[in-house]
Amino acid sequence: MNLKPLLDKLATCEQQAAARAEQLREQITELSAQLREAEQELENLRISRKTVLALPDEDDPQSPAHEPPALPDHPDYQRILDAFSTADRPLRARDLCEALDTGMEPKRIEGMRSKLKRLVKRGILEESTPGEFHPVRP
The missing domain is CATH 1.10.10.10 (Winged helix-like DNA-binding domain superfamily/Winged helix DNA-binding domain)
Known part of the structure; x- marks a missing residue:
């Protein structure tokens, strides 16, 4: 029985699977970086919103002149x-x-x-x- 053609086919399939796995690893790395950027942007937007809301309203005489800084939400x-x-x-x-x-x-x-x-x-x-x-x- 000649196993060479079968072994060659398996080697080809293995190389293709390894190449696909490497492509997926690269995509995961890229998506992870994009996720980190999106999470940082989200945190910055939350901080900006809280900062803007904490600003005293200059037109409101009831507004305190200086409020203590607000802590982020996380415990x-x-x-x-x-x-x-x-x-x-x-x-x-x-x-x-x-x-x-x-x-x-x-x-x-x-x-x-x-x-x-x-x-x-x-x-x-x-x-x-x-x-x-x-x-x-x-």
Whole structure:
């Protein structure tokens, strides 16, 4: 029995399947990047909407002149501020990941750093030196 034609056909099919799998991996990578961009845009739009809604109405005499900055909706932000309330020094993203037991993987630390930077932009935290954060002092 001559198996060569069958083995050649299997090798061809295997190469085609491998090429298709590689194409799908590339599509997944591209779609993942597009998803990250869309999620960031959505977060920026939410922040913009909240910021605009928080602006005092200059025509309304009942409008408070200065309201405290609003926290983002996600409960992690309150947990972060709670951790700062017990800290006696500026904290780094890594310190908060450890204190909040979120995991010490690089993606967790970077996610925490992003949250801290977001709180800095809102005027809730300050970054005294690069990477070290503390609450805004009145």
